[in-house]
Amino acid sequence: MKSYKTLLFDLDDTLLDFKAAEQEALKSLFSAQGMSLTDKVAARYRLLNKDLWQSFEEGKITKEEVIHTRFARLFAEYEKEVDGREMDDDYRKHLERGVQFVAGARELVSSLHGRFSLYIVTNGIARTQLKRLHDSGLYPLFDGIFISEELKAQKPMNAFFKAVFAEIPSFTPAGTLIIGDSFNADIRGGQAAGIDTCWFNRHNLPRPGDIQPTYEVRELQELQRLLQDKPGKQN
Ligand SMILES: [Mg+2]
Known part of the structure; x- marks a missing residue:
């Protein structure tokens, strides 16, 4: 990777x-x-x-x-x-009361915290998403939270990604990876915005033929291994 x-x-x-x-x-x-x-x-x-x-x-x-x-x-x-x-x-x-983790999510984010700049990019309602982030304990582990309702644009729209990139200090497309389960919103959107993509294909869905994600994983643990030895933001 x-x-x-x-x-x-x-x-x-x-x-x-x-x-x-x-x-x-x-x-x-x-x-x-x-x-x-x-x-x-x-x-x-x-x-x-x-x-x-x-x-x-x-x-x-x-x-x-x-x-x-x-x-x-x-x-x-x-x-x-x-x-x-x-x-x-x-x-x-x-x-808002529902904060069940996807398997391996808590461990993954804890292991990346401090080594990478971490952001949430989500389509959804601000109040709901913020409450779920707080209640799950994820909120303090992220450098920023981007919610479509607040940005007035949603993934996969380019306007969403443009607004996100503009807010991230010393952002570079080459140094940025998006990870998500939605081929349309996360992968198609990320690729169109010019960044690398990692498709979290938990349910082993067929890959749409027109574009390729940069990486594809079935489990978050796989991503954790891929990112393990990477220097992250010190570089
Ligand atoms: Mg999703």
Whole structure:
């Protein structure tokens, strides 16, 4: 592996297990409506939510449209009328409590802290992401946190990466690596912005053929080994 000075980490499903947190939050939401969360309903929610965020990433709809309509749409499919906005508030309160780590994440970040400049680059809601970073104990280990809501642009948009690069002291594209689980947001976005990329492909997904990540790992421990003997920011 090349020597890097700056590492940009995606948060959801790269360091913190978003799926576990989401499952717990959905369970609470459904039980408050007197309904039980089946696998089928959870799968339906994930698909609906994914489609909405995809439209947002493509710039077709606003973030507000995503978060204010997703639950109204979901519950409408089960013939239940709910206030999408209120329900999303409740959902995020539950979600903020979810700080399960992806295997090896805590050890990885602790081992890199002090040796590299570390930043979080995440698409999401500032309040939720900051609370999860604080509660997990990750917050003080990072030199900076970049959240799409605050930057008014999201991965993979170039505007997101431009804003991040402008904020990092003595930033160089050659000395920077982004690590993330989303091929579109993290890998495609990072590569288009001119930095090296590491695809955290935990679920062994097929690699889209059009571009190559600089590195690909199945486990965070692999990345830890790759970065072990690297001099980091002293260089
Ligand atoms: Mg992610």
